[in-house]
Amino acid sequence: MSAASRLQRFGLRGIALFYLTALLVVPVGIIFWKTFEDGIGPPLEAITSPEGLHAFWLTILCVGIAVPLNTIFGVLTALVLVRHKFRGKAVINSLIDLPFAVSPVVIGLALILIWGQDGWFGGFLEDAGFQVIYAVPGMILATIFVSLPFVVREVMPVLQEIGTDQEQAAETLGASPRQTFWKVTLPAIRWGVAYGVVLATARALGEFGAVSVVSGKIGGQTETLPIFVENEYTNFNLAGAYAAAIVLAILALAVLFSMNMLQRRARKSEDSGDDGDETPVTTGVFVPHPIEKEA
Amino acid sequence: MAIEVKDVTKRFGDFVALDDVSINVPDGGLTALLGPSGSGKSTLLRVIAGLEEPDEGQVLISGEDSTETRVQDRNVGFVFQHYAAFKHMTVFNNIAFGLKIRGEGNGEIKERVRQLIELVHLKGFENRFPNQLSGGQRQRMALARALAVEPRVLLLDEPFGALDAKVRQELRTWLRRLHDEVHVTTIFVTHDQEEAMEVAEQIIVMNDGRIEQSGGPRDLYEHPASEFVMSFVGPAHRLGTEWVRPHDVEIRHEPNGQTIEALVDRIVHLGFEVRVELTLQDGDHFSVQLTRDQVDELELKEGQIVFVRPRQTKTFASA
Numbered sequence: 001m002s003a004a005s006r007l008q009r010f011g012l013r014g015i016a017l018f019y020l021t022a023l024l025v026v027p028v029g030i031i032f033w034k035t036f037e038d039g040i041g042p043p044l045e046a047i048t049s050p051e052g053l054h055a056f057w058l059t060i061l062c063v064g065i066a067v068p069l070n071t072i073f074g075v076l077t078a079l080v081l082v083r084h085k086f087r088g089k090a091v092i093n094s095l096i097d098l099p100f101a102v103s104p105v106v107i108g109l110a111l112i113l114i115w116g117q118d119g120w121f122g123g124f125l126e127d128a129g130f131q132v133i134y135a136v137p138g139m140i141l142a143t144i145f146v147s148l149p150f151v152v153r154e155v156m157p158v159l160q161e162i163g164t165d166q167e168q169a170a171e172t173l174g175a176s177p178r179q180t181f182w183k184v185t186l187p188a189i190r191w192g193v194a195y196g197v198v199l200a201t202a203r204a205l206g207e208f209g210a211v212s213v214v215s216g217k218i219g220g221q222t223e224t225l226p227i228f229v230e231n232e233y234t235n236f237n238l239a240g241a242y243a244a245a246i247v248l249a250i251l252a253l254a255v256l257f258s259m260n261m262l263q264r265r266a267r268k269s270e271d272s273g274d275d276g277d278e279t280p281v282t283t284g285v286f287v288p289h290p291i292e293k294e295a
Numbered sequence: 296m297a298i299e300v301k302d303v304t305k306r307f308g309d310f311v312a313l314d315d316v317s318i319n320v321p322d323g324g325l326t327a328l329l330g331p332s333g334s335g336k337s338t339l340l341r342v343i344a345g346l347e348e349p350d351e352g353q354v355l356i357s358g359e360d361s362t363e364t365r366v367q368d369r370n371v372g373f374v375f376q377h378y379a380a381f382k383h384m385t386v387f388n389n390i391a392f393g394l395k396i397r398g399e400g401n402g403e404i405k406e407r408v409r410q411l412i413e414l415v416h417l418k419g420f421e422n423r424f425p426n427q428l429s430g431g432q433r434q435r436m437a438l439a440r441a442l443a444v445e446p447r448v449l450l451l452d453e454p455f456g457a458l459d460a461k462v463r464q465e466l467r468t469w470l471r472r473l474h475d476e477v478h479v480t481t482i483f484v485t486h487d488q489e490e491a492m493e494v495a496e497q498i499i500v501m502n503d504g505r506i507e508q509s510g511g512p513r514d515l516y517e518h519p520a521s522e523f524v525m526s527f528v529g530p531a532h533r534l535g536t537e538w539v540r541p542h543d544v545e546i547r548h549e550p551n552g553q554t555i556e557a558l559v560d561r562i563v564h565l566g567f568e569v570r571v572e573l574t575l576q577d578g579d580h581f582s583v584q585l586t587r588d589q590v591d592e593l594e595l596k597e598g599q600i601v602f603v604r605p606r607q608t609k610t611f612a613s614a
Contacts (some may be wrong), residue, residue: 165379171367173374174396
């Protein structure tokens, strides 16, 4: 290899690494360093305070409701969009991306317009003693909204790729639509679903804008971890802010790590010729056909 | 009759895939649906399976009107061109799928799958996944899977279409032998006339969503009912209004009043058989099939002028 092309190669690597370090690694690293600057005491205290613990569990609750709902809805929507033909399909298809396109703050405000005290439904719900905005239900709604597209978007291409042959084969073998879904379709799209769940979880965990608008930011009541971080920070309790930020970062890293593992497994099954066509055998020992011997 | 299709019409939008089609398939037979792509043969197979709903007409399986019967209740075995293997299941579980759906006992499933694996020569592959098999092996697995539920009819949609020539040839022979062992009424779709003639007892030729002709391989070859069948089943050339098979042509060095003059363009040696490519006076290209000995005897050379006479021709009412 010539010196010039080696230089080019290392130059490219250098730029990529520098970019990642300066913009991703340094800020996240600094949080770790800042948190433990004065020992483990202050951050531990902040995170185990009633408010801190409450924020942690509230975050888990929001994610725990939003992600499963979006998973079920996502798989169903993907099936409808890929397998069915109907008028207005294109519109629905682009509506799915709305949460990507609209700023979270706008989403929060829109929720207030509907569910707030003066909103369409909020008024009589509140008269009935059920508060949505500035309470947990509103925060869950906001989380659902922002994490909605992920499962749909991950499952749709997988469904398109596997086609309908396997499902039809199952039907001819006597399987009902329900059996076909559980035994054939779902296993075939499992990596897409898993990947979508991971992405939705990561998004739901970190959501600040929309949730914060509808939360009212009441300490110990309507604070998720990201809101808790901001509140601690604005109250000059840096140790608490950093500690909570670390917990968030660890949760997110765990999610990202599991995504990486999933990608690897999914790629592995693709590499071994999972596309089902004329691809030659790439794994296993080659054994000649018995009939080749006969011939 | 194992399968009767009566006056079936199927449209996809403006496209008429099947135009008032009726066929009869005898019990225990091996029938080929032969036609070019777009002729409706796959659609007809899918209508029989229940994977497509006909717009008009009836499908009778074993004498029962099955037109309204759902796919899963028709008890037909279907084999797809691209195998449609359940990729997340082992060979064993693929073959056992239908039996498990029917709630058979574990012992029976094991025994039945063992027999089928032997039948399709996949012994030792039980725990492999489809992506660890070759195309031919996948297709044999798919066949075993379809046979597992003891279907009333077996439907194969271009089963060898995705395989290379050698494996194709082997599987044809093998399918013929398998059918002699299993005797299940079988229909297979193909666009390859040689495949149809080699494997099937009865061939149904389709074109443009209609049935052109049906009959035994020899019958179709010797008594084609239309120009389409003449040209699609076996090679054929048109000389004016007459059709002739390339082996039904005599080549001589002298004219005898009934002959046409032709120029020898090329002599292609294909082993025992030799193809002599000719150009007629009017510029038409035309080839004649001779044996090696005949070519030697005639001392044919490229660039020669010869005289040809069809021994046997067919004419059809204008199509």
